[in-house]
Amino acid sequence: xxxxxxxxxxxxxxxxxxxxxxxxxxxxxxxxxxxxxxxxxxxxxxxxxxxxxxxxxxxxxxxxxxxxxxxxxxxxxxxxxxxxxxxxxxxxxxxxxxxxxxxxxxxxxxxxxxxxxxxxxxxxxxxxxxxxxxxxxxxxxxxxxxxxxxxxxxxxxxxxxxxxxxxxxxxxxxxxxxxxxxxxxxxxxxxxxxxxxxxxxxxxxxxxxxxxxxxxxxxxxxxxxxxxxxxxxxxxxxxxxxxxxxxxxxxxxxxxxxxxxxxxxxxxxxxxxxxxxxxxxxxxxxxxxxxxxxxxxxxxxxxxxxxxxxxxxxxxxxxxxxxxxxxxxxxxxxxxxxxxxxxxxxxxxxxxxxxxxxxxxxxxxxxxxxxxxxxxxxxxxxxxxxxxxxxxxxxxxxxxxxxxxxxxxxxxxx
Numbered sequence: 001x002x003x004x005x006x007x008x009x010x011x012x013x014x015x016x017x018x019x020x021x022x023x024x025x026x027x028x029x030x031x032x033x034x035x036x037x038x039x040x041x042x043x044x045x046x047x048x049x050x051x052x053x054x055x056x057x058x059x060x061x062x063x064x065x066x067x068x069x070x071x072x073x074x075x076x077x078x079x080x081x082x083x084x085x086x087x088x089x090x091x092x093x094x095x096x097x098x099x100x101x102x103x104x105x106x107x108x109x110x111x112x113x114x115x116x117x118x119x120x121x122x123x124x125x126x127x128x129x130x131x132x133x134x135x136x137x138x139x140x141x142x143x144x145x146x147x148x149x150x151x152x153x154x155x156x157x158x159x160x161x162x163x164x165x166x167x168x169x170x171x172x173x174x175x176x177x178x179x180x181x182x183x184x185x186x187x188x189x190x191x192x193x194x195x196x197x198x199x200x201x202x203x204x205x206x207x208x209x210x211x212x213x214x215x216x217x218x219x220x221x222x223x224x225x226x227x228x229x230x231x232x233x234x235x236x237x238x239x240x241x242x243x244x245x246x247x248x249x250x251x252x253x254x255x256x257x258x259x260x261x262x263x264x265x266x267x268x269x270x271x272x273x274x275x276x277x278x279x280x281x282x283x284x285x286x287x288x289x290x291x292x293x294x295x296x297x298x299x300x301x302x303x304x305x306x307x308x309x310x311x312x313x314x315x316x317x318x319x320x321x322x323x324x325x326x327x328x329x330x331x332x333x334x335x336x337x338x339x340x341x342x343x344x345x346x347x348x349x350x351x352x353x354x355x356x357x358x359x360x361x362x363x364x365x366x367x368x369x370x371x372x373x374x375x376x377x378x379x380x381x382x383x384x385x386x387x388x389x390x391x392x393x394x395x396x397x398x399x400x401x402x403x404x405x406x407x408x409x410x411x412x413x414x
Contacts, residue, residue: 006248006313013318014044014363016400018380020389022372022410029376035410036390039365041077041111043384043401044315045266045322046359048072050079050107050114052329057106058099064346071342071352072328075359078113080268080324081156083148084124092128097151104155114156115324117268118163118210119145120194122171122178129177134184137177142197149201158206160236160268162194166213166221173284187221192230199231210236210268214254222261235261236268240326242278242285242337245306248313259319266322267314271339274303274349278337285335295330295338295349304350307341311358325355 020037022030053072056065081100082088089095104114120141129137149159168190169183182190191209198207209225209232211218225232235258239246258265274295282288314320327333330340341352365382372378380387384402388395392413398406 006316018406020408022376031374033372038367040386045078047078047324048076054103057103079107080115083116086124086126115158116156118160121163125176134181145197146201153202160210161198161207163210206233208234208236212238234264238269240271244277255317264321265319269326271326274299275338300349304354307351
């Protein structure tokens with residue numbers, strides 16, 4: 001049976017062009033001159049969680065953390081940091097602000113963009129909130145949102161403002177103080193609360209609604225929110241695939257349904273296993289518990305193939321702006337599943353090389369020497385992002401966008 005494939009429309013909406021003109025001090029074109037052009041970063045957000053590098057960023061790194069960081073930075077340009085209220089503030093007033101600020105600065109110093117996850121969720125909630133009435137919980141939640149967004153606004157440019165609202169008012173698997181609040185206020189009012197407080201703290205932040213429920217229920221919720229005037233900047237779509245790759249046809253169908261809102265789509269939580277697959281009858285992935293879930297040679301080959309297919313399919317969709325893979329390593333991975341691109345011992349799986357061959361290979365312009373024509377010009381075409389042209393040791397930066405060609409002047413040293 002032939003697999004469904006995504007149409008290759010990448011060149012139409014991901015690539016940009018520039019004309020570099022080398023001119024002397026008097027404005028005359030400089031012909032037959034070599035210019036080196038290199039890509040610095042992608043505009044597209046290729047992300048991963050930064051949870052595994054928090055200790056390293058705070059000077060508590062264990063053996064292998066530095067090597068893991070090098071692999072992380074080799075592939076990704078966007079990090080998601082953990083702001084789960086229950087672990088961020090396990091005791092009232094005692095927060096992890098210092099640790100995460102140091103981590104945010106560590107990533108930012110390396111040119112990595114940052115997102116916080118999540119400001120509001122009904123899971124991983126502080127125990128000290130239990131038993132308090134919703135009238136008391138709401139102002140504490142509002143204060144928590146403003147506090148975190150304000151403290152991190154120098155570094156964190158995007159937030160999952162609220163997570164998994166579709167089930168939030170009816171969630172019963174874990175006692176928490178947010179579900180009763182959402183039940184009493186209703187979904188739309190609860191989402192409005194999260195967005196209003198985050199927006200007030202940082203008007204420039206990109207604010208997402210995020211969910212694993214990609215059914216029509218999520219679509220109806222988004223419709224209601226937009227009709228109510230809630231300022232959603234992007235739609236978050238989770239694709240944890242512990243039960244196997246969903247396939248290009250289903251991925252395209254999801255993208256098509258959620259693209260109709262005219263908002264950017266972020267695939268916020270993506271994972272594919274490199275071991276045995278979770279049984280298909282499991283509804284809540286958290287219900288699957290095994291003593292051991294090893295990565296296997298056959299599973300690693302499958303994971304690499306599926307990862308490439310998934311990324312190709314998503315990058316081919318004009319409405320998709322970001323993909324965040326949910327973990328670089330199997331060590332400490334969610335549900336103890338072998339979803340990492342690196343094994344627990346630090347060695348890379350085939351999926352690491354496969355993704356690198358896309359992000360820093362097929363979709364990347366390495367340092368390339370080009371020679372100007374008689375008019376002193378040379379053309380550059382590549383994936384949208386930041387570039388630099390170097391001549392006589394002097395670098396000139398420029399940005400490629402699919403929207404319009406760019407004209408760049410490059411001058412040799414006098």
